[in-house]
Amino acid sequence: MFEPDHKEPENVDDAHYFVFHGDNLVTDNRASDPCLLPRNEIRFLSPAPVRQQFLGYWHGKPCYARELDHNTPLGVDHYQASNLYSILGRVSDEMFALAGRAQQMLAWERDNRFCGRCGENMGSHESDRAKVCKPCRSIIYPRISPCIIVLITRGPDMLLARNANFPIEMFSTLAGFIEAGETVEECLVREVKEEVGVDVTNIRYFNSQSWPFPNQLMLGFFAEYDGGEIVCEDEEIAEAHWFSPDKLPTIPPVHSISGQLIRHHIDNQAATGRS
Structure with a gap:
């Protein structure tokens, strides 16, 4: 359990650290919590961090985010450094969210x-x-950048799109940043129209997820198709199609809110016997 706090404790002997080597998270694959390193372990690393932020308490123990100079070798064989995607699905959702918070706090201090x-x-x-x-x-x-992410349905079918800039041929839900002065619902309608050219109705909130790539707060929705032909926005969407639950392409993992939206719809269809 994580308890946020910004007032540092006097005693940090039992503190744990999310250590970043530049922008990459340092992990120890020997540990049960590979990305949260105890104080006695990180003594082998650089003693002078570039920056450090106290996050709060993880199961009653002080928890910090620490950034090391990316030009300085780690010097410890059992540590490896890679981006946050490397722990997605390997740790609990709460641990992943806390690692994301750690990275965002360090970036916030660096950029301000x-x-x-x-x-x-x-x-x-x-x-x-x-x-x-x-x-x-x-x-x-x-800083937090709010975004909508939406699964558009037409009966059992789902409108999924492949991002033109994404290296993997994966089909996902549509997403976009909320602009200044815009409501969440207005953003959803606008983004869908801009990206795939269709109209939607019956917008329903599903869930939210902190997505630290670099600082998004994803607000998940369902919406129903209300007309129009699919016309992809060339710079962002490589292709978009209607898919039935039993003929899906490669889709995001369940650890992402996009994957959760898709699987929730599939489960509902199966429960009502409409798949």
């Missing part, structure tokens, strides 16, 4: 060393997890 308004050095807020500029009083909180 100076005030975007006046250029002065940013300091730490006294009571909040925030950066504050004393000269101009600008306050910067950790």
Whole structure:
């Protein structure tokens, strides 16, 4: 269980660390929690981190995010460094979300060393997890970019698309960033129309997922087809088609909200005998 906090404890002897070698997460495949390293283990690594953030408590023990200089070799054979995708499905959803939080906190500190308004050095807020500029009083909180992700259905069939920029030939649900001044529902309708040219109705919220690539909050929905022919937006969508539950292409894993949307629909169809 994770309890968020931003006030560091005095005693860190039993602290655990998410260690990043630049942007890559350091893991120990010998451990039951391969990405959360105890303090006595990381003594072999660089003693002077580039930056560090206290996250809170994991099962009552202090938990930190620590970044090492990517130009400095790890120097320990049983450690390896790779991006967060490498632990997706290998650890619990809660552990994956916490590792994502760790990476986002380090990126937030790195990207906000100076005030975007006046250029002065940013300091730490006294009571909040925030950066504050004393000269101009600008306050910067950790950034979150809200996105919609939607499974469009037409009876049992699902509209799935292949991203033009994705290296794997995988078909997934549609997604897009919410723009300033836009409601979630307006964004969903706009993104679907822009990406595949169809209209939707009966929008229903499903679930959300923190997706730290780099800082998205994915808001998952179902929507029903309401007309139009599929016309793909060339720069983003390579192809899009209607698929039945029994004739699916390669789809995202269940650990992603896209995979959860697809499987939830399939399970519902099977339960009602409509697959």
